[in-house]
Amino acid sequence: MTDRVGIVAVAQIGHDYAVDKNLREICYEVTKDILSQVEMEREDLGTIISSSSDHWQGISCSNSYYYEAIGAYLKNSSKAPEDSAFAFLYGMMRIMTGHFDTALVHAVTKGSEIPGVSTLTNLYADPFIQRPVGLDDVSTAALQAVEYMDRYKITEEHAAKVVAKNRGNGLNNPYALKERVSVEDVLKSQIMAYPLKKLDCAPSSDGTCALLLASEEKTRELTDNPVWIKGIGWEVDHTYFGDRDLLNGSLRKAAKRAYNMAGIEPKEIDVAEICEPYSFQELLWCEQLGFCPEGKGGKLIDEGVTEMSGELPVNPSGGVLSNNPYVARGLFRIVEGALQVMGKAGKRQVPDVETALAHSTHGFAGQLHSVIILEG
Amino acid sequence: MAEEYKSIKEEIHLPYKWALGPVFTKFFENFKEKKIMGTKCPKCHRVLIPARRFCPRCFVDTDEWVQVSNEGTVRTWSLVNFEYSGQVKKPPYVQGLIDLDGADTALAHFIGGIDLSDLEKVPEQVKIGMRVKARWKENREGNILDIECFEPI
Numbered sequence: 001m002t003d004r005v006g007i008v009a010v011a012q013i014g015h016d017y018a019v020d021k022n023l024r025e026i027c028y029e030v031t032k033d034i035l036s037q038v039e040m041e042r043e044d045l046g047t048i049i050s051s052s053s054d055h056w057q058g059i060s061c062s063n064s065y066y067y068e069a070i071g072a073y074l075k076n077s078s079k080a081p082e083d084s085a086f087a088f089l090y091g092m093m094r095i096m097t098g099h100f101d102t103a104l105v106h107a108v109t110k111g112s113e114i115p116g117v118s119t120l121t122n123l124y125a126d127p128f129i130q131r132p133v134g135l136d137d138v139s140t141a142a143l144q145a146v147e148y149m150d151r152y153k154i155t156e157e158h159a160a161k162v163v164a165k166n167r168g169n170g171l172n173n174p175y176a177l178k179e180r181v182s183v184e185d186v187l188k189s190q191i192m193a194y195p196l197k198k199l200d201c202a203p204s205s206d207g208t209c210a211l212l213l214a215s216e217e218k219t220r221e222l223t224d225n226p227v228w229i230k231g232i233g234w235e236v237d238h239t240y241f242g243d244r245d246l247l248n249g250s251l252r253k254a255a256k257r258a259y260n261m262a263g264i265e266p267k268e269i270d271v272a273e274i275c276e277p278y279s280f281q282e283l284l285w286c287e288q289l290g291f292c293p294e295g296k297g298g299k300l301i302d303e304g305v306t307e308m309s310g311e312l313p314v315n316p317s318g319g320v321l322s323n324n325p326y327v328a329r330g331l332f333r334i335v336e337g338a339l340q341v342m343g344k345a346g347k348r349q350v351p352d353v354e355t356a357l358a359h360s361t362h363g364f365a366g367q368l369h370s371v372i373i374l375e376g
Numbered sequence: 377m378a379e380e381y382k383s384i385k386e387e388i389h390l391p392y393k394w395a396l397g398p399v400f401t402k403f404f405e406n407f408k409e410k411k412i413m414g415t416k417c418p419k420c421h422r423v424l425i426p427a428r429r430f431c432p433r434c435f436v437d438t439d440e441w442v443q444v445s446n447e448g449t450v451r452t453w454s455l456v457n458f459e460y461s462g463q464v465k466k467p468p469y470v471q472g473l474i475d476l477d478g479a480d481t482a483l484a485h486f487i488g489g490i491d492l493s494d495l496e497k498v499p500e501q502v503k504i505g506m507r508v509k510a511r512w513k514e515n516r517e518g519n520i521l522d523i524e525c526f527e528p529i
Contacts, residue, residue: 020381033419042488047525058388113383118460127394132520133485134456134464139471142454150504187519191495194455238432242473244484246452 003188003255005092006219007374008102009037009229010342012209012249014175019112019206023057027069027108030210033218035071036103038212038222042071049077049091052085053121053327064186070106070210084331085234085360085370092211092229101218105211107328109171111204114276115202115346117326124363126239136240138201140364142193144246148284149195151247152295156195159279160186161301163199163321166276169308169317172347175332177203177322185276186279200279207325209335227341230355231264231373233257241364251288251369259290269373271340271350272314272357273333276321281316281366282306285359289371308350316340317349327336334372341376378440390454402441403427404518412477412523414512422480445477447529453487455498468492470502473524493513500529 011033018026032230035042039051048070052062059065063079070077080087084107091103114120121137160183171178181199189198212222219272235250235257259266266289274289276282291312292300297331300306306314315321319337337358339345355375362368396404399415403426406413414423415438417431423442430437453472470490473482488511490501508526516522 020383115462116460118458119462122460122462122464127392127398129520130484132464134469134471135484136460137457139454139456142456143452143471143473146454147452147504190453190457192458192496194457194499240426240481241484242451243432262524299456 003217004219005095006214006216006223007228007229007338008212008214008219008222009034010209010211010338011037012175012207012332012335014207015112015177015325016203016350018110023108023110024066024069026208027066027106030208031070031104031106033211036185042073044102045071045075045104046102047076047091047094047105048106049080049087049094050198051080051082051087051110051327051331053081055123056109056114066108066188069105073218076100082327082370083362084371085334088211088331088372089232089234089336089370092232095213095215095372099264101215103213104238105213105331107331108208109327109329110206110324111325112206114204117204130241133182135364137277137364138196139193140241141182141281142196144284144365145195145278147246148280150190152298153270154280154283154298155321156187157183157303158298159195159200162282165283165301165307166319166321169316169348170322172328173317174346175207175323176318177205179330196278199370202277202320202321202324205322205323205325207328207332209328209332211331211335211338214231225342227338227374227376229372230375231258231260231262232371233261234370236363236368244367246365247284248371249366251285251366251371252262254369254371255289258357258373262331262373262375264373267353269312270353270355271316271337272317272341272359273310273317273336274314274359275330275333275361276315276319277324277361282319285361285366286314289357291361295365313350316345316350330362332350332360332369333360334374336373337374341374350369379470399427399429404520404522407518407522408516410446410510410512412444412446412476413441414444416442423478425476425479425481425483444479448474448476448479448508448526450487450502450504450506450508451475451482452504453502455495455502457495461498468495470498472502472508472526473510485523486525487527489527
């Protein structure tokens with residue numbers, strides 16, 4: 001059994017390239033990219049874990065369609081549906097069993113092919129109580145935003161600043177949306193669900209990414225620039241929206257587990273890749289990750305702490321606001337966090353990163369949260 | 377110029393039928409009498425809406441049906457102003473979480489009785505803490521939409 005699990009290689013394909021390709025083709029390409037980086041053959045892979053969703057793909061047993069494209073033909077493989085951070089955790093656990101010394105972790109979503117984010121997420125709601133009253137991804141985030149703004153005097157401008165920052169960062173990311181937007185653009189964009197305007201909401205993107213996990217010994221054999229998984233934590237909140245405290249959900253608990261496991265404090269994080277499908281959520285999640293006191297998310301963005309030049313850059317990649325392949329977006333955060341630790345993040349690289357935090361969320365307004373801490 | 381690749385389209389229709397079971401059946405049957413009933417946890421003493429067989433926190437059977445008020449307070453709200461396929465209502469509409477008097481959990485539902493002719497003015501009309509009351513449908517069928525909406529008192 002291995003003491004530590006390392007990330008050896010990462011690969012990703014962004015929206016512009018993926019949009020007119022067949023899902024199997026992009027899955028194949030991202031897998032070949034990983035294999036070529038480590039000079040491995042398909043046969044050398046230990047286990048393969050993928051994340052996708054039947055109804056986001058429109059094909060039941062979604063992974064069965066592209067199973068072969070991720071090198072899984074007649075191999076040991078499994079799927080973690082809906083939130084790709086779980087595929088990462090599953091892959092890590094499989095290595096820790098001692099059965100495998102490598103795990104390819106993969107995720108894919110083609111957001112351009114779906115009936116619509118709201119159409120699909122309204123189906124997340126139960127058909128008895130919550131679906132008939134129209135709960136969906138956007139409206140539940142808006143319900144959370146109104147409460148957040150009211151309690152802590154967070155403004156629409158604060159939220160718009162997050163969009164301007166992340167879309168600006170996205171210009172440096174070859175896999176993200178390439179269109180700068182200003183605070184004013186956000187505030188002037190059409191109301192989707194008050195207080196969320198169109199530009200406060202993430203796009204629906206196509207994308208696939210993968211990473212290779214390995215046991216400690218195998219990691220050292222495959223790379224001289226490893227990234228180690230130092231801490232993990234995840235928590236889930238209640239299914240009934242009215243049972244939840246929307247401003248104090250499961251993220252604090254997930255983060256505490258991850259920090260405790262890593263043996264570090266939030267102030268030791270050098271860079272964070274956070275899952276913020278709605279602008280104001282970056283502020284709320286930053287509070288709950290311990291980057292600032294409760295209710296001070298607005299001050300955090302006002303003071304520029306989370307800018308590329310700030311003390312704790314958040315979402316150098318542009319985040320989910322610049323790239324939202326829904327199911328895959330959590331694994332994209334981990335891939336970006338790993339690139340920062342490797343020092344291979346190109347124009348979006350934060351200097352001297354030793355410790356990175358990656359975060360994923362799924363369900364209505366942060367029902368499920370995962371936190372992963374990576375170190376060099 | 378790059379070659380243009382093609383795509384195919386298909387619509388999938390999937391009819392389901394879901395059993396309400398004893399608790400939801402009783403919960404919705406009471407709607408016909410304009411009554412909203414929760415179930416009470418014997419351990420934490422919370423009255424849970426919607427009614428349910430067990431308390432998710434204490435993981436014990438709820439043991440008492442308790443009628444809660446048709447009136448309550450808006451915990452939070454939103455104005456939905458975009459369209460999507462399969463949407464339950466034509467936008468714009470207002471949604472909210474309502475803390476009914478006598479209940480310890482909130483109910484998600486529509487908020488009606490709001491002038492939507494100028495969307496900019498909706499935030500002046502709907503407020504957190506606003507008191508609202510259930511508006512019942514005339515012909516009630518035993519489902520969540522027997523309550524048309526909650527409207528300001």
